[in-house]
Amino acid sequence: MLKKKRDVVQQLLRGRPAKAGKEAGAGRAWANIAMCKYWGKRNEELNLPVTSSLSVSLNGHGTETTLRVQSGGDEILLSGRPIAPASQFGRRVTGFLNLFRPDEKTFYRVETVNTVATAAGLASSASGFAALALAADDLHGWRLSERDLSILARLGSGSACRSIYDGFVEWHAGAEADGMDSFAEPLGIEWPDLRLGLIRVSTVPKTVSSRTAMKRTRRTSSLYGAWPVKVAHDMILLKEAIRAGDFETFGQVAESNSLAMHATMIGAWPPVLYWLPESVAVMRDIWDARAEGLDIYFTMDAGPNVKLLFLADEEAHVKQHFPGVDVVAPFAAPGG
Ligand code: PMV
Numbered sequence: 001m002l003k004k005k006r007d008v009v010q011q012l013l014r015g016r017p018a019k020a021g022k023e024a025g026a027g028r029a030w031a032n033i034a035m036c037k038y039w040g041k042r043n044e045e046l047n048l049p050v051t052s053s054l055s056v057s058l059n060g061h062g063t064e065t066t067l068r069v070q071s072g073g074d075e076i077l078l079s080g081r082p083i084a085p086a087s088q089f090g091r092r093v094t095g096f097l098n099l100f101r102p103d104e105k106t107f108y109r110v111e112t113v114n115t116v117a118t119a120a121g122l123a124s125s126a127s128g129f130a131a132l133a134l135a136a137d138d139l140h141g142w143r144l145s146e147r148d149l150s151i152l153a154r155l156g157s158g159s160a161c162r163s164i165y166d167g168f169v170e171w172h173a174g175a176e177a178d179g180m181d182s183f184a185e186p187l188g189i190e191w192p193d194l195r196l197g198l199i200r201v202s203t204v205p206k207t208v209s210s211r212t213a214m215k216r217t218r219r220t221s222s223l224y225g226a227w228p229v230k231v232a233h234d235m236i237l238l239k240e241a242i243r244a245g246d247f248e249t250f251g252q253v254a255e256s257n258s259l260a261m262h263a264t265m266i267g268a269w270p271p272v273l274y275w276l277p278e279s280v281a282v283m284r285d286i287w288d289a290r291a292e293g294l295d296i297y298f299t300m301d302a303g304p305n306v307k308l309l310f311l312a313d314e315e316a317h318v319k320q321h322f323p324g325v326d327v328v329a330p331f332a333a334p335g336g
Contacts, residue, residue: 003045003046003177003178004045005045005046005099005155006098006099007178008046008151008155008178008179008180009099009100009152009155011178011180012144012148012151012152013100013142013144016140016141016142016143016144017140017141017142018100018102018140019069019102019106019140020068020069020139020140021139021140021141022138022139022141023068024066024067024068024139025066025067025068025135025136025137025138025139025140026064026065026066026067026134026135026138027064027065027067027130027131027132027133027134027135027136027137027138028062028063028064028065028131028134029062029063029126029127029128029130029131029134029153029160029163029164030057030058030059030060030061030062030127030163030166031057031058031061031062031063031124031126031127031163032055032056032057032058032126032127032159032162032163032169033055033056033058033196033299033301033307034053034054034055034159034162034299034301035054035055035056035238035250035253035254035257035299035309036052036053036054036231036234036235036238036253036254036257037053037231037257037258037261037301038051038053038158038159038171039051039214039217039227039261039264039265040214040217040218040224040227041158041214041215041218042173043177043179044211044215046154046155046178046179046182047154047155047157047158047179048173048174048179048182049158049171049173049182050173050218050227050228051173051227051228051231051232051235052170052171052172052173052231052235053159053162053170053171053173053231053235054168054169054170054171054187054235054238054239055159055162055168055169055171056167056168056169056194056196056330057162057163057165057166057167057169057330058196058328058330059166059328059329059330059331059332060115060328061115061127061328062114062115062124062127062130062131062163063112063113063114063115063124063127063128063130063131064112064113064115064131065110065111065112065113065128065131065132065134065135066110066111066112066135067108067109067110067111067132067135067136067138067139068108068109068111068139069106069107069108069109069139070107070108070109071105071107072107073085073107074093074094074097074107074108074109074110075107075108075109075110076089076090076093076094076109076110076112077109077110077111077112078112078113078114079112079113079114080111080113092125092156093110093132096129096132096155096156097110099152099155100136100140110132110135112128112131112132114127114128125156125157125159125160126157126159126160126162126163127160127163128156128157128160129153129156129157129160129163130149130153130160130161130163130164131163132153132156133149133152133153133156133160133164134149134164136152137149137152146164146165147183147184147185148183149164150162150164150165150171150183150184150185151179151180151182151183154179154182154183154184159171161182161183161184162184164184165184165185165186166186166330167186167187167188167189167190167330167331168186168187168188168189168191168242169184169185169186169187170184170185170186170187170235170239171183171184171185172184172185187239187242189242189243190331191242191245191330191331192312192329192331192332193311193312193313194247194309194311194312194329194330194331195308195309195310195311195312195314195315195318195327195328195329195330196307196308196309196327196328196330197307197308197309197310197318197322197325197326197327197328198305198307198308198325198326198327198328199282199305199306199307199308199322199324199325199326200305200324200326201276201278201279201282201304201305201306202276202278202303202304202305206274206302206303208272208274209302210301210302213265213268213272213274213302216265216268216269216270216272217264217265217267217268217272219268220268220269221264221265221267221268221269222267223263223264223267224264224267224268226260226264227260227261227264230257230260231257234253234256234257237249237253238250238253238254238257241253247295247311248295250297250309251295251296251297251309251310252297254297254299254309255297255298255299255309257299258298258299258300258301262274262275262300274300274301274302274303274304275300275304276304278304279300279304279305279306282298282306282322283298283306285321285322286298286306286308289321294310294314294317294318294321295310295311295314296308296309296310296314296318297309297310308322308325312329315327
């Protein structure tokens, strides 16, 4: 039975080139925001989730990565700045490179640039590991299927498996111990009028990582038992709402799903609360605006920032109401 990340990668790469086939490989991936969240792992080594999840990729906001083979040691550049391999970020990246490094003498140079509006306060690990998986595939000439690329990206960061694709993406939880059935897949439905609004409340790094918070929630929160039941229901409702273009149901389910995820962690011990007073103020503001007729909902991840959900015809009102908002059109052409 497969257990370690490296075993999974060996299985994925069986019969594929071990060495780089060209000078440089490139990969680009967008960040994604879950409408039905991934919260809780059934296998912490392989980032296998307890439940399925559903996201939308943020067209134009993500990561571009170039990967090269070099001698002497790994080198990581983030927007041109060297990152110490011993730092937390550096260790995560070199740990991922170790999964496919052909021998101890092969080192890599990773140049990565986040195209996420830094002001938006978006987590970049999802787009980062998806872009790195794509760059590795390009460099070595593996030609992995998108499904296998999503499995590879998942080993870097769970939610990265969804960033392999644009638009709406479902990550199937799967049931196998080795996670070969835990992959992401696009829904294949577009919603051109859908808009996401990114409201930055704080860019201060979080004190509890999502990995730690998930583990703690699963182990200690008595509310966690209700979570997989809610997710199963929300996944059905969300897919139906997306197919029908029913924005009210879509927004309600996404907002409720996010609040329920936060409720499970507030119920953990020690409790995890990512919200700042400003996050709560934005939530109340959204509820007030909605009561006054603005068709707007929100979702929040493992941090204090708020992501608005609305349709194109409300964009002017939303910008008026939330002057600092950064609007993303997930189904427009990049840059358009
Ligand atoms: O993939 P991670 O370990 O960064 O976890 C992501 C967790 C959430 O963003 C809160 C939810 C999700 O589905 O993206």
